[in-house]
Amino acid sequence: MNSSSVTLLASGNSLGAYIPAMHLHTYLQGRGVGSDVHVLENVYHEEVRDKIRATKKAFHADFSVARMGHKLARPVDTSLNEEAVLRLLEDWMRAGVTRFAVFTGFWLPILERYKAAAGKPLDIRLIRLDAWDTPSFKVHKQLYPGYDNVWFYVPSELSPGAYIASDEAEPLPYGQRAGRILIHGGGWGIGTYAETIRELRGLGRRLDVIVYDPSEVEEDDGVTRYFGTDASWDPWSRDAQGRHTFPPMVRYVREQGVLREYPLRDYSAYTDLMRDCSAIISKPGGATLNDSLSFGIPFVMLEPFGDHELHNSAYWESCGFGIRFAEWQARNFSEHLLEGICTRLLEQRSKIKHFGRITYAAENSSYV
Structure with a gap:
């Protein structure tokens, strides 16, 4: 990877923070723009990933449980495997990664560490595909104002300015x-x-x-x-x-x-x-x-x-x-x-x- 490539930071915890990243990855690859996808759960402890599967089943079975879980969202610091995080940061440093598109706010503490270590300008865009803070960004309100927040849906502007798909095919009449x-x-x-x-x-x-x-x-x-x-x-x-x-x-x-x-x-x-x-x-x-x-x-x-x-x-x-x-x-x-x-x-x-x-x-x- 070189500095003109784009690193897409997604999450498997929510397909809403995964599928759009995969669409953008497919689109960029098809147009000769290098890109790579990283999923946050790959730097979690294994037992945390196992717990996610159980949580998904519980949320599916009872919508009221899902709503309660949403209200209890917290930063993921304790879920992170420090060795895996260090390997990832070293890989980015070695590859000279400078451009990121971020689909979940839970990546922000890791990006803060990379910004401090990189010692050079970084192009980091937070992709906001909701009209309001999602839990992953809400828990990092003190961090995200320091980044380029790309809001697709601004309530005061009733005309979305862009979309993300794997291609540019026109919709059917x-x-x-x-x-x-x-x-x-x-x-x-x-x-x-x-x-x-x-x-x-x-x-x-x-x-x-x-x-x-x-x-x-x-x-x-x-x-x-x-x-x-x-x-x-x-x-x-x-x-x-x-x-x-x-x-x-x-x-x-x-x-x-x-x-x-x-x-x-x-x-x-x-x-x-x-x-x-x-x-x-x-x-x-x-x-x-x-x-x-x-x-x-x-x-x-x-x-x-x-x-x-x-x-x-x-x-x-x-x-x-x-x-x-x-x-x-x-x-x-x-x-x-x-x-x-x-x-x-x-x-x-x-x-x-x-x-x-x-x-x-x-x-x-x-x-x-």
């Missing part, structure tokens, strides 16, 4: 889409999405459901499709070439009680589902706002998880890019309403550029 609705509970499978699935299935709507666990897959009805992440994958693992990857996705089909799995060819097959859907239903996480904008998908928003998602929901609704599920329900699940939202999204999307193009591909650096 609404009339050319398959008319299916994509439903998920975010990377941890949390929220009120399960009740929503039952209601919409009862109305005969065509759904693509992203399940957290295969046990959620219902008997095949010829209309509802189920997808999920391969259970053996976690975000802090690397492939045989030592690289981080998008989650391997599978399609699930349950027939006469027997569950079968059909691996998708790659992650782009999943983004094709998003590109082709008429709406996405989920809690209002920042990465899903980005999906909504990137692919021009009307966002039907479920109950938010934490203050940042409450602000996200209010912002997206104010922009005219989404609607709360209860409101859509009250409007008889109007297709015409979704089409109007899509029109506004496509209009905004036509005015903006990919974050990687305007920031890194253009070699437009600022320093801290």
Whole structure:
């Protein structure tokens, strides 16, 4: 790696701080800009990583537990393996790393150490894909003002200025889409999405459901499709070439009680589902706002998880890019309403550029 490369600092604790980093990595690699992804959990103690898996299951099982856990967020200092941190800092020093895009605030104490050791200007951008502080940044309020905070969604400006995706493909016009609705509970499978699935299935709507666990897959009805992440994958693992990857996705089909799995060819097959859907239903996480904008998908928003998602929901609704599920329900699940939202999204999307193009591909650096 050289000084013009970009080091992307992600987290596997939340796919919202992992998938956008992987999209940016893919985009930059495709345009000849060197990039490397680091996942915070790889500098954790192993027992902490094991605990994350257990916590995810608990949060998935009970949304009230998830909300309480959100309120108890703390800095991750005690989770860090000092030897692993020192190896990482030495690797950066040896490689002369100077450019960072940071997708979670929990990296900030490590970056503070690198800034002190580097002794030269560094280009460090904090990627803020929410309209309010997420827990990872909130716990480091004393640190993040000293960095270049790149807010994608500024409440006083109802027009997002950029998006992040693996490419710059244009969204499909609404009339050319398959008319299916994509439903998920975010990377941890949390929220009120399960009740929503039952209601919409009862109305005969065509759904693509992203399940957290295969046990959620219902008997095949010829209309509802189920997808999920391969259970053996976690975000802090690397492939045989030592690289981080998008989650391997599978399609699930349950027939006469027997569950079968059909691996998708790659992650782009999943983004094709998003590109082709008429709406996405989920809690209002920042990465899903980005999906909504990137692919021009009307966002039907479920109950938010934490203050940042409450602000996200209010912002997206104010922009005219989404609607709360209860409101859509009250409007008889109007297709015409979704089409109007899509029109506004496509209009905004036509005015903006990919974050990687305007920031890194253009070699437009600022320093801290």
